[in-house]
Every structure is written in structure tokens, then in C-alpha cells.
Amino acid sequence: MKRWIVELVVVAGAVAWAAGPAEFEVVSIKPAKPMTMGKMMVGMNADDAMLRYTNVSLKDCIREAFDVKDYQIQGPDWLESDRFDIVAKLPAGSNKKQVPDMLQAMLAERFHLTVKRGTEEHAVYALVAGKGGPKLKKAGVQTSPKPDEKHFGGMGGKNAMMMRVSPEGVHLTAPSATLGGLAEMISRFAARPVVDMTGIPGEYDFDFTFAPETMPAMPFGGGPRMGPPPGDAGPEAAQAPAEPAPSISDAVKAYGLRLEPKKAPMQTVVVEHVDRTPTEN
Numbered sequence: 001m002k003r004w005i006v007e008l009v010v011v012a013g014a015v016a017w018a019a020g021p022a023e024f025e026v027v028s029i030k031p032a033k034p035m036t037m038g039k040m041m042v043g044m045n046a047d048d049a050m051l052r053y054t055n056v057s058l059k060d061c062i063r064e065a066f067d068v069k070d071y072q073i074q075g076p077d078w079l080e081s082d083r084f085d086i087v088a089k090l091p092a093g094s095n096k097k098q099v100p101d102m103l104q105a106m107l108a109e110r111f112h113l114t115v116k117r118g119t120e121e122h123a124v125y126a127l128v129a130g131k132g133g134p135k136l137k138k139a140g141v142q143t144s145p146k147p148d149e150k151h152f153g154g155m156g157g158k159n160a161m162m163m164r165v166s167p168e169g170v171h172l173t174a175p176s177a178t179l180g181g182l183a184e185m186i187s188r189f190a191a192r193p194v195v196d197m198t199g200i201p202g203e204y205d206f207d208f209t210f211a212p213e214t215m216p217a218m219p220f221g222g223g224p225r226m227g228p229p230p231g232d233a234g235p236e237a238a239q240a241p242a243e244p245a246p247s248i249s250d251a252v253k254a255y256g257l258r259l260e261p262k263k264a265p266m267q268t269v270v271v272e273h274v275d276r277t278p279t280e281n
Contacts, residue, residue, distance in 0.1 A: 024088040032083035065103035071193035075271030135256035139176035169245030210251035
């Protein structure tokens, strides 16, 4: 009888522990330092012991916490412009696969975030192959992350994409990107979300410039703008570019791709409430 009682207590304890919420052991959240125009460094790294996010927005955190794309998140504009440095310690015995759940708990506790998830019909651009077929340059080294690895939106890590905004337009360089990653990055500058519907696997080399249809909020203060900040403009800054950059649609045509306006069902994460300032560390 005693043996049965001990076993029952152990099993119940194990079940209660497994069902408990995954939370960071310690979290430090600080406002990110202001960045100069033309330079935006964002770091999102996590392993089984620590999470280190540098110059991230709350939208970045919500995207990782709920495993969605930027365009699936609905909330106030400052979700993208306010920036933070976050360092968090994972509890012993946990691993980075639990980071999304821990982020959800952290956002709820420190920013009092509440969201509503749903699905709605949304106007999108479908990225598809052009009539003549794709003209893609295979990446020199295939660097797809392992199934348990995540990299932030193509802006860092192995599958890095680099963007430079200037009066000539947005210059995007991606030495090893999937078409899904490319579509997600283009979405930041398109009037509609871009969804990869090519069905083409693998990683490819992209390098092109385009005129943005819209500009995301940048962490420079005063809203997004193109060109150097006041006081840094040289004689050449006042000159218009020699010729305007092509549209996003025309730019992707060089790779045998096209953007097709469509409507598609899309999962959404709607922010119902969130504090702009986190509770103290």
C-alpha cells in the first residue's frame, strides 16, 4: 500500500511539472541605444541556456513567440519602432524549443500582452514563376537551418539578407535565401504581404534594387525616411538618382518570377492590449 502511494505521488508530480508553464528564470529588458540612420543591426540568438536579443521590436518578439510572419500581426505602429535589448536565462533542463512559450509568458508578464488569434481573407501578392520559367542562381553553399533551428527573418544567421535604403531605393542582397525567405523580406516594403507560391525548394543568390511601395518603421526616430540624416548630407545628397529604381514587381522579373495579386486566407495575431513600457527588471 505504501509503495503504491509513493508511486502515485511521483507520477502526479511529474505530470504537474510537465504541464507547468515554461518561463525564463531571469529576464532583463532595457531600451535599445539609438542607432544612426542607414545602420540597423538586429540580433536574435537563443540556445539551451540563454536568449540574447539586441535592438528588437515587440513585433519581432511576438513573431517569434507565436510563430507567424510580420504581416500576420495586427497592432499599434510603435510595435515595430520601439526597440529593446533583452537577455533572458533559461531554467536548467529546458531547451531552445521552449523559447516561444517562454516569450509568450514574458510578454504577458512584462508587457501585459493579450492577443486574439483568428483567420481572415487578406489581399496578398503571390510570388510565382514567370511565363518563361524561373531564372534563379543556385547558392554556392546550401545553408538551410536544421529542423530545430530558427533564424530571424533572413536578417541574420546563416541565411543572411542585407538591406540598404538610399535615395536609389532598397538594395537587397541575399547570398543564400529560400524563396519563402525572400517573399517575407519583400513583404516589409510591399503594399501587400508577399506569399511564396512557387513551390520551388532550395536556396538561391539574389542581388537587386527596387522602389519600395511602403516603408517599415525604423529605429532611428522621426519615422522612416530615405537618404542621410540631417547634417550628414553631402553635395551629392541633393541630387536625384540618375534613374528611378524599378518597382518590386519589375525587380523580381529579372529572376523569372512575378507577383500576382490574389486573396488568400491568413492566420492573424491581433494585439488586444500591450503596454509600451515593460515592468521593471
